[in-house]
Amino acid sequence: MATNVPHLTLNNGVSVPQLGFGVWQVGDDEVVPAVETALQAGYRHIDTAAIYGNEAGVGRALAASGIAREELFVTTKLWNAEQGFDSTLRAFDASLQRLGLDAVDLYLIHWPVPAADAYVDTYEAFERIHAEGRARAIGVSNFQPHHLERLLGETSVVPAVNQVELHPFFQQAELRAADAAHGIVTEAYSPLASGKGVVDDPEVVALAREHGRTPAQVVLRWHLQLGNLVIPKSVTPERIRENFDVFDFELSDADLARIAGLDRPDGRVGADPDHMNAGAPA
Template identity: 65%
Template sequence: MTSPTTPSAPATPTVPALTLNNGVTIPQLGFGVFQVPDDETTEAVASALEAGYRSIDTAAIYGNEVGTGRAIAESGIARDDLFVTTKLWNADQGYDSTLRAFDDSLEKLGLDTVDLYLIHWPTPAKDLYLDTWRAFERLYAEGRTRAIGVSNFEPEHLQRILDLGGTVPAVNQVEAHPALQQRAVQAFGAEHGILTEAWSPLAQGAVLGDPTITDIATRLGATPAQVILRWHLDAGRIVIPKSVTPTRIRENLASVDVQLTVEDRAAIDALDADGRTGPHPADFN
């Protein structure tokens, strides 16, 4: 008589990794915590880590670095197996204030280092991002962050950093989704070895009901979100979807196993419509 077998747990999806311009690798699919209250962040990040995410993206302005750090500490996952990103807020730009803000973020996260530190916005009217970048270069040289980059930078902002002749940003994190594809920003980044990372990769849900997306999802037996996330991955972007729902957290991670055709990708490429949901970097100060 044979004993009944216990069903095995579903395999954790294997997330591809990309190599930054300094040789550091980053999981291509990460977990974002934008707009997650701090008291809910620990549970959300814990769910993401349990599901198999190993890259977590937070920011000083999100007000949830403490909750993020608590989840990391309680996870039992080795620090070397995690990739943690945080960002400098606009009010803290400037050389000395950047160094103080970085210390504050590390303390809240409960970490000795982060893997990626980003300037959150260029805030061009303040014109402090070059001094800020010099402070970032110091933090990088001291080994306190494994990579440095920017967020919401347009080509003209990136060019001014490149003109300094120092460290090239590893990442530019920008709003990107089927309705806002940021082709000029991405092309500039690709030319200079700067990877594009997509925030609001699902346009805060605005593109999930698009017939092109839903038709592809129905044919593949996938969710619309999975189709869009796979489209990002196929385009070579880093992507950081956010959710506080455990089932959706797992579904988003499973997008790595979705397979789009060339025709599927072309159909989604055709949806570009300058559909920005956040502020424009040239005007946000």
């Protein structure tokens, strides 16, 4: 069922389904049926994080699915409070235990946490985890170009992915260009702007009407055609399936240009990585 999902090849040769399923703000019990529904719909790429508190539920759903491990792509993330070399290694072991896995496909630093100034040491622990084969790929989340430049200058493994807030109101062209210059795939979280009006925007609604699709499907299709990894999140079975049904239509260059015009300087709906220090290690 998942064969029609395009895959992107990361800079270390690992293949990842371009459309994944995010589980932010989904409780540990609620996440089990949500992931089960996603897997039944055809998703094979699941994105969680230690701070979400639902790694165990994700693991239960994966185990119950009967889907072969090599067909699944599982991402989790290190929370801010665990940054630092030794604490990262301990936190990763705990994530694996909760997930019930021997390895993850992608491990990300959740935020750069500038107040802690620990992301270089943290990433060196990621490099060890990667060398040991316990994470097939490693990367970062919410890293600005200047964070990436420092990391690239002081470590040896180029991040495979940079997962950032990205949607039509906040298109991150400069950041996407910086990622691409280093062979880093950009992954979009909050791809529909977390309910902040993207799917109600008149231009998006008009495009949806023209294509006989929902506004959410149009926006997800835009992400795919930009070349982003994208991880929509829902707990509603109909919406989970609808978000996956985006592979049998295309937006024209003119359509893409209309969406490009929606970018706005105040479009960010989440935290600013340069000032996000919640949970910073003491």
